[in-house]
Amino acid sequence: MAKHILQHWHFYQPRNNDKWTNIINNECYKPNSKNGILNHVSFNIGPTLINWLKENDKETLERMIQSDNGQAIAMPYNHRIMPLIRHEEDIKTQIIWGKKYFQTFFKREPEGIWLPETATSRRVCKELAKQGIKYTIGAPWQKKGEQNTSKPYKIKLEKNLEITYLFYNPVSGKIAFNNPTDSGNKFLDNVDTTLDQLEKLIEDKEMLLLAYDGETFGHHHKFADLWAEYFPKGIAKRKDLKMITIAEYLKEFKAKEEADIWDNSAWSCLCGGLKRWTTGCNCVGGYKAYQQPLLKALEKLEDKSHEIFANEAGKYFKDIWAARNDYIELKLESIKEEEFFKKHLKKDITKEQKKSLQQLLEAEYHIQLSFTSCGWFFPNLSVQTEQNMLDAYTAASMIKEATKKDMITPLLKDLTLAEDWIDEKGKKRHVTGRERLELYLNNKI
Ligand SMILES: [Zn+2]
Known part of the structure; x- marks a missing residue:
């Protein structure tokens, strides 16, 4: 009986990161789309990266999609930390938009989903299950109780609702971060050395899942795309090891045992928590003065935007949230504007009213984008934080144009509270989110 090795590769780049994405494409996406590895591993491509590839390297995107034989999985739309979302409708929309992206490019329904940063809660999983998602992936410490990662688990959510969880083996970190292992070899150096060690970690009939950023192979580690290319060949030489995708594995071995996950x-x-995206966390350098005020400022704008959207768009749309969920199809150009409005309007409207509705939808779209998790990821206020603030500003501007309600002034005031200290030639310079946003607006718009 074979020992099964499974892998998941998470491909993702934030928006407006073109210079880096181009480098990463040459080092990672392009070579790994050619070397055959994607036929053997579960993978997901975030919608923002799909957009970049579509614009800049269609061939690579096409090859990645062609590798799919049921093993590619979806991702919520824009890398938002799902359990931090407060409104049910926003959890739904993130999943719906992610699924619509997947369906458009992979031409089928996704069976699994990759949660951004694998951030989870039972509440998020309930919505995944309701939307037909069968499985997702987590870190070993996200499982309650014994950290046995050698089998898939059923997470019972409510009556008739469950999701399968696969927890990756902690050895994934040794590959991704290339730690020297106990035998003194670097894990990534030689596939056969890695396989010797992985083999010892798996019992007969069990599985071992490795999960990492796809960018590990070729970008974080030069030439690791060659390592990845050889991996299935190295396995083929061994009688007792079998490489199989998560989708294939679950067809053969359904989750039998029940388990539970840690919320947040x-x-x-x-x-083990989510503080990295709220206040800053001790595991990544401790409390940060910009993160919590930034989150609060954006949440306040989000609440207000939803309220305005419900009141204003509610006058014309049959169901405002259904309209918002379909709005992504306009971005995907899979529906014509005319059709979209015909489907969702409850009565005829004037040109001006239509323009306002478009602005309100665009505001709701940019509100989602403003919560992209990369804005909180780094110890200092980063380019990605600026991008989030710009999205919030765009949303507030759209609301103002559509309704004359001024959400810009309170947003800028709230962003004053997001403080940071920048290192400049050994000296610390104080800066606020508002200053950074205004600099950005003055230079770039
Ligand atoms: Zn932490």
Whole structure:
């Protein structure tokens, strides 16, 4: 009986990161789309990266999609920390938009989903299950109780609702971060050395799941795309090891045992929580003065935007949230504007009213984008934080144009509270989110 090795590769880049994405494409996406590895591993491509590839390297995107034989999985739309979302409708929309992206490019329904930063909660999983998602992936410490990662688990959510969880083996970190292992070899150096060690970790009939950022192979580690290319060949030489995708594995071995997950846990807040995306966390350098005020400012704008959207768009749309969920199809150009409005309007409207509705939808779209988790990821206020603030500003501007309600002034005031100290030639310079946003607006718009 074979020992099964499974892998998941998470591909993702934030928006407006073109210079880096181009480098990463040459080092990672392009070579790994050619070397055959994606036929053997579960993978997901975030919608923002799909957009970049579509614009800049269609061939690579096409090859990645062609590798799919049921093993590719979806991702919620824009890398938002799902358990931090407060409104049910926003959890739904993130999943619906992610699924619509997947369906458009992969031409089928996704069976699994990759949660951004594997951040999870039972509440999020309930919505995944309701939307037909069968499985997802977590870090070993996200499982309650014994950290046995050698089998898939059923998470019972409510009556007739469950999701299968696969927890990756902690040895994934040794590959991703290339730690020297106990035998003194670097894990990534030689596939056969790695396989010797993995083999010892798996019992007969069990599985071992490795999960990492796809960018590990070729970008974080030069030439690791060659290592990845050889991996299935190295396995083929061994009688007792079998490489199989998560989708294939679950067809053969359904989850039998029940388990539970820790609410508000993630893979890259190593203490097990979500503080990395709220206040800053001890596992990544401690409390940060910009993060909590930024989150509060954006949440306040979000609440207000939803309220305005419900009141204003509610006058014309049959169901405002259904309209918002379909709005992504306009971005995907899979529906014509005319059709979209015909489907959702409850009465005829004037040109001006239509323009306002478009602005309100665009505001709701940018509100989602403003919560992209990369804005909180780094110890200092980063380019990605600026991008989030710009999205919030765009949303507030759209609301103002549509309704004359001024959400810009309160937003800027709230962003004054997001403080940071920048290192400049050994000296610390104080800066606020508002200052950074205004600099950005003055230079770039
Ligand atoms: Zn942490």
